[in-house]
Amino acid sequence: MAVAELCLFLLGTESPSVGKYLEPIIKVIKASGLKYHVCLMGTVVEGSVDEILELVKRCHETILNTGVKRVVINLKIDDRVDKPLTIEGKMGV
Template sequence: MAIAEVSVVPIGTGSTSISEIVARAVKVVESSGLYYELTPMGTIIEGSLDEIFEVVKKMHESCFVEGVARVLSHVRIDDRRDKRVRAEEKVISVKEKLGNMEDPGP
């Protein structure tokens, strides 16, 4: 299973607000049935590489439905094959290690 972080950025919308167009892209993920987590800077998606690539393409294309002429999409993929790891487990692992560290002070 892979974990991807996806961010779609519609360009030239005539407004500084892009949340309505981004919401359409997130609807694509929602309807895919894949686990996802919306963050302030992107969307985390878990699934097979094929599933993720299919959803990313649909997210990208969904922005053009709104009449946008240009879309910039960023995709980062963590594809670990030695064991199955979920996004939540990665966060828990780091938080556990933070609890074991001494405060370095000022």
Template sequence: MAVAEIVVVPLGTGSPSISEYVAQCLEILAKNERIKYQLTPMGTIVEGEVSDILRLVQEMHEVPFKNGALRVSTSLRLDERRDKELSMEGKVKAVLEKL
């Protein structure tokens, strides 16, 4: 189980707004029963198996193209531990406990 952040940004669309694309990415996630997710102001954080996350990246990367964008920059940051289970909740809890 890994925790990751995915950011999908269309380039050259003529509008500085990207929330419509992010909303459509969340709709893909809402139908995906294998991945938990959390929307943040700087990206979408997901929790799941690495292979499922990589498939999701490809699906989300397509969203702006389906909406007419000519160029898309997609970034993924993947965090995985093999000594213990990582979860979105657990990662935040581990920090808050040390404040």
């Protein structure tokens, strides 16, 4: 299991406020079935690397369908084989 942090930076919106554009992304993340935690500056997800990359692809497609002209995606993946990784373990919860 891997833990990843996903951050989407939206450019080319009509306003500096981007909440309305991110609502569909949260729906995509919820629908993925992956364990997730929305943080102040991004979202942490837990799953296989393939599941995480597929989720990022769906988020990318979804955000462009909202009318955003440009998106920059920052993705960090932590994948270990020597011990299990969890969101709780990474966040110290």
